[in-house]
Amino acid sequence: MRSRIARQIQMVSRPAGMPEHEHFRMVEVELPAPAPGEVLVRNRYVSVDPYMRGRMRAEGVYAAPYPLNAPLYGGAVGEVLEANDESLKPGDIVLNQGAWQDRFVTKATRVQRLEPFDPERISLYLGTLGMPGMTAYVGLNRFGEAKAGETVFVSAASGAVGANVCQIAKLKGCQVIGSVGSDAKAAWLKSECGVDRTINYRTCGDLTNALRAAAPDGVDVYFENVGGEHLQAAINAMNPFGRIVACGMISTYNNAAPEPGPNNLMLIVGKKLRINGFIVFDHNDMRAAFLKDMTAWIKDGKIRTRETVVEGLENAIDAFLALFSGDNFGKMVVKL
Numbered sequence: 001m002r003s004r005i006a007r008q009i010q011m012v013s014r015p016a017g018m019p020e021h022e023h024f025r026m027v028e029v030e031l032p033a034p035a036p037g038e039v040l041v042r043n044r045y046v047s048v049d050p051y052m053r054g055r056m057r058a059e060g061v062y063a064a065p066y067p068l069n070a071p072l073y074g075g076a077v078g079e080v081l082e083a084n085d086e087s088l089k090p091g092d093i094v095l096n097q098g099a100w101q102d103r104f105v106t107k108a109t110r111v112q113r114l115e116p117f118d119p120e121r122i123s124l125y126l127g128t129l130g131m132p133g134m135t136a137y138v139g140l141n142r143f144g145e146a147k148a149g150e151t152v153f154v155s156a157a158s159g160a161v162g163a164n165v166c167q168i169a170k171l172k173g174c175q176v177i178g179s180v181g182s183d184a185k186a187a188w189l190k191s192e193c194g195v196d197r198t199i200n201y202r203t204c205g206d207l208t209n210a211l212r213a214a215a216p217d218g219v220d221v222y223f224e225n226v227g228g229e230h231l232q233a234a235i236n237a238m239n240p241f242g243r244i245v246a247c248g249m250i251s252t253y254n255n256a257a258p259e260p261g262p263n264n265l266m267l268i269v270g271k272k273l274r275i276n277g278f279i280v281f282d283h284n285d286m287r288a289a290f291l292k293d294m295t296a297w298i299k300d301g302k303i304r305t306r307e308t309v310v311e312g313l314e315n316a317i318d319a320f321l322a323l324f325s326g327d328n329f330g331k332m333v334v335k336l
Helices: 051-055 119-126 131-144 162-171 183-193 207-214 229-237 284-299 313-322
Strands: 005-011 024-030 038-047 076-083 093-096 103-107 151-154 175-180 197-200 219-224 238-246 274-277 307-311 331-335
Touching: 005 103, 005 313, 024 313, 038 093, 038 119, 076 119, 093 119, 119 331, 131 162, 131 219, 131 238, 131 284, 151 162, 162 175, 162 183, 162 219, 175 183, 175 207, 183 197, 197 207, 207 229, 219 229, 229 238, 307 313, 313 331
Parallel strands: 151 175, 151 219, 175 197, 219 238, 238 274, 307 331
Antiparallel strands: 005 024, 038 076, 038 103, 038 331, 076 093
């Protein structure tokens, strides 16, 4: 019989500022045998993502808040160990929302069987071929409407979303400027992803001046991942009728109290700017096109990926916290 002892990371209290280890605990639970229509899954990779911080708040941000004393959930890729449903069999690789635990029982309808183009790279379905990649694809195409010859500015440009935005924009014939927090990340964006110019926001001094120097003809599309000073600089540098695509603002996620926003919002009126916030799960009508295009680009070497892989579920909390200090390079995943 397959082992049905599962390790889970649960949230036991809600952080007011930066989360700490005391807000979580590791537990072991015994799982039941799969009932009819259910499967037992062993996760092989689990995702930690910035959006999870919003779900730790009592009011939620992106979606319903995580309950206390229960495993946190999010994207994961696992292997079916036991199947009590005809649609799946042991050994099938499945995409699921059972992150932060190494085993779990769920309805077969709540997992998605994958046919990975490369069995050695199934973690891509948590990054470039998963939610972050689709966020980049939907945001840039549906809301950014980036066109050849335009200038696209991307914050958190080497991250799981940002790196894909940069490369899709280059495929569309755009000039791309990426903001990052280290010279190593800037070098990778230029050498591997074809980004035209980079800004190290930690060392550039005034970000508005740095962006104007990098984009002397102005910015047409800003892909917002950070907020705060980045949003203010982008608004200052935007061209008339520019588009701001907002999928996250990681600089504010751990604030115990709201901070003052940009003081140049009146420019939205004068420059006739358009700002669109969006949640990728509202746009599943684009999923088939995204998977077709992105898979082809990866196979052809037109999209490069970078991952930070942390070993062991017991290290998932540290992996999650590293997202807010910029210690990750590309998509952060935990290998089980």
